[in-house]
Amino acid sequence: MKKIMILSGAGLSAESGISTFRDSDGLWEGYDVMKVCSTQGWIEDRAYVTSFYNERRATIADKEPNHAHKVLANLEKKYRGRVMHLTQNVDNLLEKAGAKEVIHLHGTLTDLRCEACTQTFHVGYAPQTGNEVCPHCGNKRVRHNVVMFGEAAPEYVHIQQAIKECSLFISIGTSGAVIDVIPIAKAFKHSIIIDPKRQKTVSMYDPKTYIDEYFEHFIQKKAGEAMEDMMAIVDGFMEG
Ligand code: APR
Secondary structure: OOOEEEEEOOHHHHOOOOOOOOOOOOEEOOEEHHHHOEHHHHHHOHHHHHHHHHHHHHHHOOOOOOHHHHHHHHHHHHOOOOEEEEEOOOOOHHHHOOOOOEEEOOEEEEEEEEOOOOOEEEOOOOOOOOOOOOOOOOOOOEEEEEOOEOOOOHHHHHHHHHHHHOOEEEEEOOOOOOOOHHHHHHOOOEEEEEOOOOOEOOOOOOOOOEHHHHOOEEEOOOHHHHHHHHHHHHHHHHHO
16 A cells, blocks of 8 residues: 655745744744753743743644645545654644644644653643643643754654655655655655755765755745645556
């Protein structure tokens, strides 16, 4: 049975008005990215980091899925059980578009996580006030549910699983700076990368200059504008 692995990143939600990370010069809506996205920053100033995630959570409340989210949600429905969608995004726009089986590799904004039992619970768009109690174990020390630099990302186990099970890889709107897409693309005979901008490879061992050179197809467009080209390749692959 042919299966598809999708890895999406911030570029997928860019057309919905959510800023990407590496187009912002280390500042994200006025916050120092390294401080708010690292365990070091969290240890130094929990209040600063918490206020950052509270703001992020509030700003996604009125964000709407764009054309690409909708096409990807339909793709999941069309080939039910044959699409593994792994996203690095912590927003809920794929779910708002109707997707049901998305794996959030870097966590979710709309949940909080207990620091004692590590279980998550839904908070929606509400700010973390400090008065939360874990509904699973009663502990009062809870945190945002977003993976930081310096800690493990347990959901990464699904990356290897998807590489094993799937035979088409689609990378959408990720610079590959955190999850290197080159070794993933190399593991696939069939692959598509969607990005309006060519991204340079970073390793001195990469013989090629641009990430897209490792892929079978490069659709150099914004995600929303790339969907028809992508679906033509996907349908040809799945039905061929
Ligand atoms: N459509 C598709 N791609 C786009 C669009 C668009 N409309 N706009 C920008 N892009 C591309 C950029 O050219 C870039 O290659 O999306 C990519 C975004 O890259 P990053 O900002 O690095 O985002 P991402 O790869 O998701 O970052 C990975 O880094 O800080 C961490 O945990 C955070 O999950 C995040 C991870």
